[in-house]
Amino acid sequence: MVILQLTISGISLGCIYALIALGFVLIYKATETVNFAQGELMMLGAFSGLVLMKMVGLPFWAAALIAVVGMGGFGFLVERIAIRPILGQPQFTVVMLTIGLGYVLRGLITMIPGIGSDTNTLEVPYKGVVWNMSGLVLSAEQLAIILITAVLCLGLYLMFRYSKIGIAMQAASQNQIAAYYMGIPVKRLNGLVWGLSAAVAALAGLLLAPITFVHANMGYIGLKAFPAAVVGGFGSLPGAIVGGLVIGIVESFAGFYLPEGFKDIAAYVVVLIMLVLKPTGLFGGSVRKKV
């Protein structure tokens, strides 16, 4: 029973990692750049939900919807203003740029009067609902995370499989120049991918908020999504989900069975082992660059 309980809490945490990792992978596949500010986008999503509820007084569902859509727009803008001018520069440039962006977002949040530098709780309608099934404790927060992640994955799968824009995104990620010659507006698509990934991050933030708190440094969880993305293979969307779940479950078991302190670094140990054994990840193909 303990094992089942740990697995469920691991999966629900893993879903958060998976959602953030999904954001990395979406951006990586589209533009071959890594967004180190993904955790901060998640934090911003949670904060915008909080502000809409506390200061504007909207109900949770409306606030969540507006936050997710608004963050999508924000991601689009970030791509347009900051990322597009340095397209074609080495990867490291974008890494530094997004690290800077993360710093700015984290700092700006603390300037919101009243709530910026505090730890806040997000009042969700399903907070505190717990089911007890013969020793197995299920909380509504965990179930909500798992269900919404599953629905989102299905939605993304359908989008990439059947919709025109999804197929265009796939084409652009496979070969940008060829896609451009086929009449696909690659630049606009890159902006849309950034928007999509920011919206996914905002959703992750809103889902995470009930089980932790909303505070300026919650974006550091985003750093744990890197191991998730690498374990799954950086360029693979299903890989990001599986990697997130693996990291979540490993962490939850490490917290229970191993001495204190191992829980926080379990994800990093896993990723280092993975990089030594199979650098391409579980789902990544072997890549050999041609001269």
Added chain:
Amino acid sequence: MRFIFKTDYVQDINLVKHRGQLFWYGLLLLALLTAPLWATSYWLSQLNFVLIYGVAGLGLMLLAGYTGLASIGHAAFFGVGAYTEAYLATKGWPFPLSMLAAGALSAAVGVVVGLPALRIKGMYLAIATLSFGFIVEEALARWESVTGGNSGMAVKVPEIWGWELKSSESFYWLSLAVALLVTLAVLNLLRSSTGRAFIAIRDSEISAQSMGIQLARYKTVAFALSAVIVGLAGALYAHKLRFISPEQFGITQSVELLLLVVVGGLGSVHGAYLGAIFIITMPQLISLAKDHLPPAIGQATGLQSVVFGLVLMAFVLFEPMGLYGRWLKIRTYLELFPIYRKGMFKRQKSFQKSEQQK
């Protein structure tokens, strides 16, 4: 305008290119040597921090700026150096020996990180070093018998066979000596075949390999040397602060070191020191500006991170060659006065080279 006509190879690799350089660097050295005479104790202490961060920056510069391997976990080496020094100093080792040991241990750790780094590159390497940094930070916090855990550890005054470097002046001279030696060592390294191999690897791994450079060997060497230098800086840092705790060597410190090399100018020795000056003076300027800002902004805890983030973004977007690059442009403008062209330092746009297979 000065024209240097090079007639032989030795002239090409000379450290001092012309008399003017000899004069200006001599003047700088003189000013630094006599700093305790003209600087107040506050500025001397700041100068000392600049030297320490400059050495650490040189270490990262060697790896990120010259070998092209970006590391987001360099504070780990900084921490290993600092803790080794602190531990050995309490055991009564004289500081030349304990500093060498700090460098050596840091190098050993660097080789361990470098080994997986041989198979991976680009952002995988960044993530590997990031993970490694977290693991080292956690290890420093948990290995309480040696490091004192999260409550931190006091560091003794550096001591060599009974002679203690108590005053801030004598410690400043120690830092200056280390900084000078390290800078000279790096300059000499960069004109040797090893240093040139590093630069070749940075510019193109594939062409470096086809020229007969063993990637595995040189990347490990780069990691080890970079770790030695950062470890030495860590040892000085421990003595300067007199108190160290694990959270000083976390991700924030790593990013600060990266900020240092990017702002200073990737791929230049000057850049390490210019970046160090920036890192040390920026918080002072921010605290000066605090009183003139509206309280919601001025008193916010995140003000410094906003400024650092904005500066980093601005440099990446508008001045990728850093402070040293800006200086080069100004100097070239003045030297060529009426005929400077705008595009002289323009970055070449490389067409996006895909690393994905399908």
